[in-house]
Amino acid sequence: MFFNRMKHRNVKKEYDQRLLELINNLKEEWDHTAQTQEAVADSDMEMEQETALARRKYFFIYKEARIRKIKNDQIQPSVISYDHDEFE
16 A cells, blocks of 8 residues: 555655646747747747647646646746736
């Protein structure tokens, strides 16, 4: 029984770490698409949709991490500077 609990904790820790890595990757993707949209003089609807999709992906996974009560030392509190109430 003890080994099952240890295995469960290790699996949870591994998937929590993967989730944190995904959050960081999605934040970078969102930042990149937003910067690209700002840099292009005549951004079209497709660029706006890509930025909106990247934002939604990020907040979807971020919300999952909050539900699972995952703590991360890598993400600073200032990362969430946008109004994300619509995703909760």
